Amino acid sequence: MPSLRCPCGSGLPLDECCGRLHDGTATAATAEQLMRSRYSAFALGDPGYLLATWHSTTRPPVLELDPDVHWTGLDLLATTGGTLLSAEGTVEFRASYRVSGRTGAQHERSRFVREDGRWRYLDGVSVT
Template sequence: MSNQVTACPCMTSLPFHECCQPFINFSKIAPTATALMRSRFTAFAIGNPQYLAATWHPSTRPTDLELDPALVWTRLIVHDSTQGGLLDTEGTVDFTACYEFEGSRGKHHERSHFTRVEGLWTYVNGIVT
């Protein structure tokens, strides 16, 4: 039996079971827009479209969400956030997500917009640069 602790894909210093896993398992609610964004990155990294759909704003949620298993998310860098705190109802998070796809490396830079729906943070949309 292994006691190995798995690092969270979202690049915090916390192990997965203390960081994003409780959000992805719906045992905890992401308290901030940044926490939701980190957990969504982790959901992309581990291939969990159910969590992504559940945390996508109903007005912009795609009807069919399929993740490409050939796309491997490797690193997350959070640059900045505006609002999105415990008492806010809207927020933005500026980040870069690094990936590998078919032998090539790339970066996805986005400024994401989040809003609360019935007290829960949701991803609305983002500006990709």
């Protein structure tokens, strides 16, 4: 049986891509990799991973995902910093979704910083 393709759009099987981050066998090396893995967690309905990768100063106490939202694609538009040696970075993306038969997209510029040596999502600003 073929492996499920990773929702992040890498073309790799999930277990060779974001799945390794989701199950804890790997950590994100860059802000972009964390952003991709967080998108995949949204697409797969994994609020635990999303909370675990959220910066402690901005993390909500709980996260309930809307089961009616189906994430359908990710386009990375720009990155700043966020490399292996960086302490912070931004990733601009457009995430497409479908809900109640309608399509839409979330266009955001997300900020990532290192906390305890690991990349964490700090916050994001919607881009119009």
